[in-house]
Amino acid sequence: MKKPAIDAPDLADPAVAATPARKSRKGAGPTIRDVARMASVAPMTASRALNNPQAVSDEIRQRVLEVVERIGYVPNMLAGGLASKKSRLVAAVVPTITGSVFLEMVQALTETLGDAGYQLMLGQSGYQDSREDALLEAIIGRRPDGVVLTGTMRSEQARRKLLASGIPVVETWDLTPTPIDMLVGFSHERIGKSVAEYLHRRGRRRLAAISANDDRAVRRNKAFADAALALQPELAARGLEVPTWSVPAPTTLGSGRAGLRELLARDPSIDAIFCSSDMMALGVLLEAHASGIRVPEQLAVIGLGDQSFSADTWPPLSTVRIDGTAIGATAARCIITRSEGKTIADPVCDVGYIIVERSTT
Amino acid sequence: MKKPAIDAPDLADPAVAATPARKSRKGAGPTIRDVARMASVAPMTASRALNNPQAVSDEIRQRVLEVVERIGYVPNMLAGGLASKKSRLVAAVVPTITGSVFLEMVQALTETLGDAGYQLMLGQSGYQDSREDALLEAIIGRRPDGVVLTGTMRSEQARRKLLASGIPVVETWDLTPTPIDMLVGFSHERIGKSVAEYLHRRGRRRLAAISANDDRAVRRNKAFADAALALQPELAARGLEVPTWSVPAPTTLGSGRAGLRELLARDPSIDAIFCSSDMMALGVLLEAHASGIRVPEQLAVIGLGDQSFSADTWPPLSTVRIDGTAIGATAARCIITRSEGKTIADPVCDVGYIIVERSTT
DNA sequence: ATGAAAGCGCTAACAC
DNA sequence: GTGTTAGCGCTTTCAT
Numbered sequence: 001m002k003k004p005a006i007d008a009p010d011l012a013d014p015a016v017a018a019t020p021a022r023k024s025r026k027g028a029g030p031t032i033r034d035v036a037r038m039a040s041v042a043p044m045t046a047s048r049a050l051n052n053p054q055a056v057s058d059e060i061r062q063r064v065l066e067v068v069e070r071i072g073y074v075p076n077m078l079a080g081g082l083a084s085k086k087s088r089l090v091a092a093v094v095p096t097i098t099g100s101v102f103l104e105m106v107q108a109l110t111e112t113l114g115d116a117g118y119q120l121m122l123g124q125s126g127y128q129d130s131r132e133d134a135l136l137e138a139i140i141g142r143r144p145d146g147v148v149l150t151g152t153m154r155s156e157q158a159r160r161k162l163l164a165s166g167i168p169v170v171e172t173w174d175l176t177p178t179p180i181d182m183l184v185g186f187s188h189e190r191i192g193k194s195v196a197e198y199l200h201r202r203g204r205r206r207l208a209a210i211s212a213n214d215d216r217a218v219r220r221n222k223a224f225a226d227a228a229l230a231l232q233p234e235l236a237a238r239g240l241e242v243p244t245w246s247v248p249a250p251t252t253l254g255s256g257r258a259g260l261r262e263l264l265a266r267d268p269s270i271d272a273i274f275c276s277s278d279m280m281a282l283g284v285l286l287e288a289h290a291s292g293i294r295v296p297e298q299l300a301v302i303g304l305g306d307q308s309f310s311a312d313t314w315p316p317l318s319t320v321r322i323d324g325t326a327i328g329a330t331a332a333r334c335i336i337t338r339s340e341g342k343t344i345a346d347p348v349c350d351v352g353y354i355i356v357e358r359s360t361t
Numbered sequence: 362m363k364k365p366a367i368d369a370p371d372l373a374d375p376a377v378a379a380t381p382a383r384k385s386r387k388g389a390g391p392t393i394r395d396v397a398r399m400a401s402v403a404p405m406t407a408s409r410a411l412n413n414p415q416a417v418s419d420e421i422r423q424r425v426l427e428v429v430e431r432i433g434y435v436p437n438m439l440a441g442g443l444a445s446k447k448s449r450l451v452a453a454v455v456p457t458i459t460g461s462v463f464l465e466m467v468q469a470l471t472e473t474l475g476d477a478g479y480q481l482m483l484g485q486s487g488y489q490d491s492r493e494d495a496l497l498e499a500i501i502g503r504r505p506d507g508v509v510l511t512g513t514m515r516s517e518q519a520r521r522k523l524l525a526s527g528i529p530v531v532e533t534w535d536l537t538p539t540p541i542d543m544l545v546g547f548s549h550e551r552i553g554k555s556v557a558e559y560l561h562r563r564g565r566r567r568l569a570a571i572s573a574n575d576d577r578a579v580r581r582n583k584a585f586a587d588a589a590l591a592l593q594p595e596l597a598a599r600g601l602e603v604p605t606w607s608v609p610a611p612t613t614l615g616s617g618r619a620g621l622r623e624l625l626a627r628d629p630s631i632d633a634i635f636c637s638s639d640m641m642a643l644g645v646l647l648e649a650h651a652s653g654i655r656v657p658e659q660l661a662v663i664g665l666g667d668q669s670f671s672a673d674t675w676p677p678l679s680t681v682r683i684d685g686t687a688i689g690a691t692a693a694r695c696i697i698t699r700s701e702g703k704t705i706a707d708p709v710c711d712v713g714y715i716i717v718e719r720s721t722t
Numbered sequence: 723a724t725g726a727a728a729g730c731g732c733t734a735a736c737a738c
Numbered sequence: 739g740t741g742t743t744a745g746c747g748c749t750t751t752c753a754t
Binding site: 104289 | 389390433435436437438439440442443446448450457458459461464465467468471472475478480481482483484485492495496498499500501502503504522525526527613614615618640643644647648650651669670672673674675
């Protein structure tokens with residue numbers, strides 16, 4: 001079964017290394033066999049020189065690297081991934097990239113992964129479930145070394161497929177009770193409660209909320225409203241509820257402005273508003289300026305996300321800080337660790353949140 | 362050389378199709394051979410049923426699809442890409458994802474590509490050149506069907522490597538005189554000139570600019586300043602220049618606020634400011650409110666980008682609209698067309714820009 | 723319309 | 739340390 005010697009006759013002899021390629025291939029670039037031939041080593045040795053340098057002698061390593069540099073060889077990761085079953089690719093799914101709440105996380109992901117030699121594949125699920133299945137199929141097809149989900153997969157079938165694929169999964173931006181695999185997030189319920197308590201402590205007595213209508217925002221808001229009513233039983237006794245204005249995701253500055261108008265029309269006594277994004281909170285601020293409402297004297301405003309602009313609004317915006325960078329970096333590290341075959345000590349990581357008190361409350 | 366019959370003896374006989382796999386492979390999922398065996402066809406036929414449905418009989422197609430569905434087979438695109446030399450992966454490089462100016466484009470890219478069965482790989486070059494080479498190496502290694510660049514590759518070596526790789530390249534967000542391959546953008550010089558002329562036409566006589574310090578913004582600004590001085594030779598005669606405040610990218614709301622303070626301190630007679638991003642323009646607006654400067658009466662403000670919030674600021678922000686969605690969608694289509702082997706009629710596409718007049722000018 | 727053979731470019735596993 | 743062998747899972751090509 002041994003190949004006839006004519007096929008690779010002189011690999012061991014540097015002097016005769018210039019064996020012509022079997023056939024000048026398509027248009028593509030050089031392969032590792034070209035490198036090997038020109039460095040007078042076996043392809044496997046060239047591969048080692050690149051991927052596991054300390055496993056070859058200094059002299060050979062140098063020879064190989066010199067050739068690589070000279071002919072501009074770039075390893076084909078498709079082939080490498082197929083052979084080694086490591087694609088060095090990580091997929092991330094965000095509801096949408098506009099709206100910017102997840103940008104910090106995506107940025108941290110690209111960077112942390114990039115530094116470790118992995119690349120990020122980005123997918124947008126949209127806020128409706130329809131695209132999720134197709135997207136997941138495309139992702140699994142690439143055999144990524146990991147998948148980072150924002151929230152969780154809503155489709156039960158998608159969750160099963162993902163689990164069955166055996167790909168490490170990190171769900172983020174939430175603390176789901178039944179994670180698919182790993183989890184890096186925080187509790188939306190606790191945020192809602194904390195914000196209500198905080199505003200109450202600051203003397204506010206008529207709380208309201210402007211919120212996106214996605215699942216996480218809804219849960220946050222419910223906790224917010226529940227806590228507010230618990231703190232002021234008299235409101236509940238009078239049959240009052242916590243006024244809430246709900247907008248379809250993604251949230252915008254415009255929806256913040258509209259929300260304030262709407263809420264005030266419904267109940268002029270509102271003295272504090274919790275917005276489900278800083279951009280909406282900024283909208284509330286602008287609408288307040290535009291209609292002569294003083295912040296924070298007449299109205300307290302608190303956002304969510306601590307975006308890069310939030311400290312610089314006028315007045316500086318109080319907000320709930322979520323460390324997107326930490327989420328992204330942690331998620332990336334979880335996947336890198338896992339794909340190196342190690343196990344994660346604790347598959348659940350609560351990154352928490354901080355209420356950042358500035359001048360709007 | 363023909364393989365002994367024992368290796369795949371009964372493919373043609375449906376009744377004996379349950380030949381055990383040669384060896385229960387790793388942990389991975391089913392392969393096309395599993396599908397083929399279970400549908401009693403050759404692997405190649407199963408492949409055709411999936412990728413070229415009209416090439417197989419209805420009956421076989423149905424049998425194959427049924428098996429695929431039942432066992433949850435997801436084709437391995439690494440293997441497919443290796444064999445077919447089409448990865449169905451497109452890489453995009455943006456300076457940074459935060460700052461959101463490029464988000465619309467990235468969104469349009471993911472969507473347009475996704476609809477055509479391609480995925481987007483996202484890379485951030487940062488605003489300094491250092492990471493560019495490493496990033497490019499990682500990109501080429503994946504043998505993407507196309508690369509979308511924001512601006513161009515600054516490193517000459519990187520440009521050469523990219524060209525040599527033969528991968529279709531679309532440079533965007535600019536109109537460089539010597540494109541690597543294809544180009545979808547607009548002229549920064551023309552924008553600078555147009556804005557100066559527009560502000561002058563609106564009666565403004567002391568123009569200033571706040572701008573990022575990246576190459577494109579600098580060129581835009583130079584054209585802006587040149588045009589302003591050309592329109593008012595008397596300024597030049599008095600030795601005056603167009604006051605400019607330059608900030609490191611990415612631009613923020615805070616840099617807009619600081620910029621206004623700085624410029625006004627330098628020259629209180631400034632009556633119009635051109636900002637290199639809407640976020641900075643919003644900062645200028647806020648700073649103006651905070652210090653009692655009336656917009657547009659005392660100060661005109663115009664931004665760049667027409668972000669989703671821009672129409673809802675107070676007052677609504679005038680801006681230069683750049684159609685990021687069009688850029689992304691066009692770039693995606695260029696690459697898809699190219700990777701289908703067709704040629705692009707015109708490799709250069711100027712998407713232009715529009716000055717959106719709202720209330721701040 | 724369907725199938726068999728032969729790789730795509732790389733690396734795991736095992737020799738030496 | 740270094741080389742050889744045998745695939746990874748798919749598709750191209752050519753035969754039927």
